[in-house]
Amino acid sequence: MMSAKKRNYMSTAIAVYLSFLLCGIDMSITAQYKTQLAQAWGQGNNIAAVLTVNSAVGIGGIVASFFTGIISDHFGRKSSAIISSFLWAAFAFGMLYAPNVSVAYFAGILGGIANSFTNAAWTPSMMDAYPDKRSLMTLLTKFFVSLGQFILPFIIVALAASHISFAVAFNLLGLIYVVIGILCFFLPFPKVGGDQVQNSNDNKTEKKSAKGKIKITSETIALALMGFSSTAVFMIWTQTNQELGKLYGLSNPALLQSIYAVTSLISVLVTSWMVTKGLRESTVLIVYPAVAGVALLLAYFIHNGTLLFLVAALMGWFAAGGLMQLAVSLLSGLYPDYKATATSAIGLANGISNWGVIQIAALITANGGINAPREILLFNFAICIIGIVLALVVRHNQNKRAKAGIETLEK
Structure with missing residues (x-):
């Protein structure tokens, strides 16, 4: 057989x-x-x-x-x-x-x-x-x-x-x-959990008894919270870049979205290739939001419409390059028998993000007047910082687990 x-x-x-x-x-x-x-x-x-x-x-x-x-x-x-x-x-x-x-x-x-x-x-x-x-x-x-x-x-x-x-x-x-x-x-x-597990009745019994015994750490909490930070940055950008383009004098700000969409597609492919070649997921989770944050600051401090095309490309690549999916992969790897539950935990944070950050952006728009699109850039930058901090927590815990020889958090 x-x-x-x-x-x-x-x-x-x-x-x-x-x-x-x-x-x-x-x-x-x-x-x-x-x-x-x-x-x-x-x-x-x-x-x-x-x-x-x-x-x-x-x-x-x-x-x-x-x-x-x-x-x-x-x-x-x-x-x-x-x-x-x-x-x-x-x-x-x-x-x-x-x-x-x-x-x-x-x-x-x-x-x-x-x-x-x-x-x-x-x-x-x-x-x-x-x-x-x-x-x-x-x-x-x-x-x-x-x-x-x-x-x-x-x-x-x-x-x-x-x-x-x-x-x-x-x-x-x-x-x-x-x-x-x-x-x-x-x-x-x-x-x-994968076809490599539960190959015999003994293994089934052992696996069944192990189910439910999991350990939650600062690493897993940080990964779950990335469901919020990893998507909020690019979602805020896609919802508000048109108004920013108009403020900076672009005659056709819709082009910003087209540039963003193309670079995001290319980014996912390139990032996938780099990960298969050995690039650590946690490295991507640290570097990508850092570059996106720099791009947002450029857009805030340099009032230039042409520069926004570069910013749109950077946001497509570094903000929408599959960060949430990498967080899902890392969290699921820590709980091989609970991959879907881990995915749903990140999905919950993502759902809250989809609703919450838009409400905050709307509040800034209502109170910020003509300068609101620029103020939203700072709000978005703050979320980038949160994402970087969460990724650093993940990286620190990864290194600790590697030294201790711990691969999963299921007992």
Whole structure:
């Protein structure tokens, strides 16, 4: 009988990264069709209704983070992958066919739960299937999410040029997710913790008795908190760079976002390659936010529109280069039997970040007047410093564990 360790998971990997590509589209598509969705929900041109529904996605994600990881670790990746696929389908169809805002809001909550199940199912399944390439597998999830966000505008232009209704995009999303959900019943998924464990009844008993005995340290707390710092920096930048560009006299500030998107895609690929060649993840977690912080200070002190194009490129590379995914990889490596729970812990911090920092940025905007975009740069710089401090804590603990010969924090 062939060893489970040698099982081929290529078909599952294709489904995983297709799902994350679609996830990137899901995260942006409602913002691209705000007017059409508002009209479909009987709100006329009131796009504020769509923004309210988008906030429901964040709420659903925060709530789901408390249980999706536990479900995935306890019942396996397959069941969570199936749930995530069908919930994403419900989100796509719900957005399109909701008769009113209340139903759309509920669909938004389902989308947030779907996203949490996606992170708890797909990412750990790849780490379990390819334990020697854990960081590469998680970085690729970031690449495909970014790729989905990058290609969506081209899809929208193509649909508009062909005079095809926006409904086609939502219907296709929903149908593809239904197909993925059905395929999940037949796709091979690795055991929780990896196929290299639990090979005999004795091992199963030993593993089962070990479950639940974990150690929490300053390193694991720092990694979990990186769910906040690692995404807040680039999210604030993407939400506010247009206003900064206008303040600095750019005639077409939308180009900043295009430069940012391209460099972020390249960064994930290059960072993945460097990690596979031996670059320590903790080094990336220290250096990248440091460079992003310098870029933000340049934008603050040098009032020059042309310089912002360089800053946008630096932010794409060093702020959106897969930092959260590297934190997920490191934390999951410390808890091999609880990868999904570890992922959800970072996802919870990420969800709080997505909601909280935008509220603070909005407060600065409301009180900062014309100079608010520059003040937001300083706020963003402070978050970079927090990220660096957290990464230094991780690096210090890594070195201590290496000296003590400790690889995991499960007993």
